[in-house]
Amino acid sequence: MMNNMPKEKIGIVAVSRDCFPMSLSENRRKAVVKSYQEKYGEIYECSVCVENELDMRKALAEVKEAGVNALVVYLGNFGPESAETLLIKEFDGPSMVVAAAEETGDNLVQGRGDAYCGVLNASYNLKLRNLKAYIPEYPVGTAEECADMIHDFAPVARAVIGLSNLKIITFGPRPQDFLACNAPIKQLYNLGVEIEENSELDLFEAYNKHAGDARITDVVADMEKELGAGNKKPEILPKLAQYELTLLDWIEAHKGSRDFVAIAGKCWPAFQTQFGFVPCYVNSRLTKRGIPVSCEVDIYGALSEFIGTVISQDAVTLLDINNSVPADLYEQDIRGKFDYTLKDTFMGFHCGNTPSSKLAFCEMKYQLIMARSLPQEVTNGTLEGDIAPGEITFYRLQSTSDAKIRAYIAQGEVLPVATRSFGSIGIFAIPEMGRFYRHVLVEKNYPHHGAVAFGHFGKALYEVFKYLGVPLEDIDFNQPKGMLYPTENPFA
Numbered sequence: 001m002m003n004n005m006p007k008e009k010i011g012i013v014a015v016s017r018d019c020f021p022m023s024l025s026e027n028r029r030k031a032v033v034k035s036y037q038e039k040y041g042e043i044y045e046c047s048v049c050v051e052n053e054l055d056m057r058k059a060l061a062e063v064k065e066a067g068v069n070a071l072v073v074y075l076g077n078f079g080p081e082s083a084e085t086l087l088i089k090e091f092d093g094p095s096m097v098v099a100a101a102e103e104t105g106d107n108l109v110q111g112r113g114d115a116y117c118g119v120l121n122a123s124y125n126l127k128l129r130n131l132k133a134y135i136p137e138y139p140v141g142t143a144e145e146c147a148d149m150i151h152d153f154a155p156v157a158r159a160v161i162g163l164s165n166l167k168i169i170t171f172g173p174r175p176q177d178f179l180a181c182n183a184p185i186k187q188l189y190n191l192g193v194e195i196e197e198n199s200e201l202d203l204f205e206a207y208n209k210h211a212g213d214a215r216i217t218d219v220v221a222d223m224e225k226e227l228g229a230g231n232k233k234p235e236i237l238p239k240l241a242q243y244e245l246t247l248l249d250w251i252e253a254h255k256g257s258r259d260f261v262a263i264a265g266k267c268w269p270a271f272q273t274q275f276g277f278v279p280c281y282v283n284s285r286l287t288k289r290g291i292p293v294s295c296e297v298d299i300y301g302a303l304s305e306f307i308g309t310v311i312s313q314d315a316v317t318l319l320d321i322n323n324s325v326p327a328d329l330y331e332q333d334i335r336g337k338f339d340y341t342l343k344d345t346f347m348g349f350h351c352g353n354t355p356s357s358k359l360a361f362c363e364m365k366y367q368l369i370m371a372r373s374l375p376q377e378v379t380n381g382t383l384e385g386d387i388a389p390g391e392i393t394f395y396r397l398q399s400t401s402d403a404k405i406r407a408y409i410a411q412g413e414v415l416p417v418a419t420r421s422f423g424s425i426g427i428f429a430i431p432e433m434g435r436f437y438r439h440v441l442v443e444k445n446y447p448h449h450g451a452v453a454f455g456h457f458g459k460a461l462y463e464v465f466k467y468l469g470v471p472l473e474d475i476d477f478n479q480p481k482g483m484l485y486p487t488e489n490p491f492a
Helices: 022-039 053-065 081-091 115-128 143-163 186-190 200-209 216-230 234-254 270-275 280-288 299-312 327-333 433-442 458-468
Strands: 010-015 070-075 095-100 166-171 194-198 260-265 316-323 345-350 363-366 380-386 390-399 405-414 424-429 449-453 475-477
Touching: 010 022, 010 053, 010 081, 010 143, 022 070, 022 095, 022 143, 053 081, 070 081, 070 115, 070 143, 081 095, 081 115, 095 115, 095 143, 143 299, 143 458, 166 200, 166 234, 166 299, 186 194, 186 390, 200 234, 200 270, 216 234, 216 280, 216 363, 234 260, 234 280, 234 380, 260 280, 260 299, 280 316, 280 380, 299 316, 299 390, 299 449, 299 458, 316 424, 345 433, 390 458, 405 433, 405 458, 433 475, 458 475
Parallel strands: 010 070, 070 095, 166 194, 166 260, 380 424, 405 475
Antiparallel strands: 316 345, 316 449, 345 424, 363 380, 390 405, 390 449, 405 424
16 A cells, blocks of 8 residues: 555636636636546636636635645636736646637637637746746647646646655665765755655664564564565564564654655665664565665655655665676577667666565565675565566656756666566666666766656656756656767767
8 A cells, every 4th residue: 555645636727818708718617627527537626717816816715725736727718927827826836837729610709719829928927937837748728638638747746746745764874885875965955855864873773662562563474475485584574574663653753744755774784783684675665655765875766766656656666777688698588579689778676675566576585795795694684586577667866966956767668588686676678778878877977776667657757857947958868869969979
């Protein structure tokens, strides 16, 4: 069950220029509402049609009273520039502008609304007032088309609402020689996100206070049920259950005025020697419940995971962009079966943090890399298995070291090909990944972690990043052949 999830309540307010029939805008609004309700469900229809600032105040009061937290400003005709943009300003939440198409060539006198023109003036006025609004790719449509556009707005609105009520809780500094996970927190505040920074000692103290917690038995039973035949380390489950309860109780005690939480934790090297396990499986369980947990105190990884969780309304994961696919594996299992070159493929991996629901199979194991230098018994707790095949979106929102915000999005898939390896791992295929790797990930100095949403959500993610103020030139994607990156050698 997904918890920690914002819910949008969309409201629609029609606007009307006083030299156009108000009834035209009102009737078109009713048609949009009818279409939306038939296809998608609830939308609040404001009874006030806005012609002026006084109407704007009445409409604002009505939608606020109704609990609307995502606003659609609907131009049923040309619309009043000042009143409609002031409505967006005063609403103080995610807003959208959409407009009515003309219905018929048989009624282009009294039935012509000129909303096509009105969108231009609305956008001009939004810029004058430094206001943000979601405007669809082609924001003019029939009632049915407008309903579809409003539906596309819903995940964008959810993400914006979620970020304005999010706290990221961290434990410990990033591990030594993981400078890539060390990014300034300034952009978190610019996005409306709060952060609470704690030490590993704070967490260890809280963990020890949960020794003998009466709830541990029930949590262990739930873990056993989830793992099934993959429960290869039953002796570690009580400790993992104790840790899970520690994190959940910490969240409740520390989220304060915020509604939603994500966690960035230091998971090595001292964690194993002091706690006596690795936290990967617990991280996966919280992520499955809609509480993203990033590895290695990756705060922007946790932020990215949260955004993807809210947009997809599903669990996400955080993976290393880890290793190339060996040529012999490619020749044996991929070439001729899938339409990808070797350079389009790579392996995404992390120790064992991917939710069980996103794995083709899973087993509780030990962390092999850590066990090379530590006793194996303190490295138990990873959830290993190949990631389930299917569509994915690989993405990240990141602050640079000098506190500039940027992002990337790449859609692809996890191939139904055995990895022959360890950890939570999959063989990923993204069109033109080789060029994207060099001219975005390497060129723009991205960390090694990428968030993975299970499905294609590039359209919504792009709109969210735009809405949040990421410069358009810094929202990168895997460009197709023939579309050169700025740093790409045209003669190569």
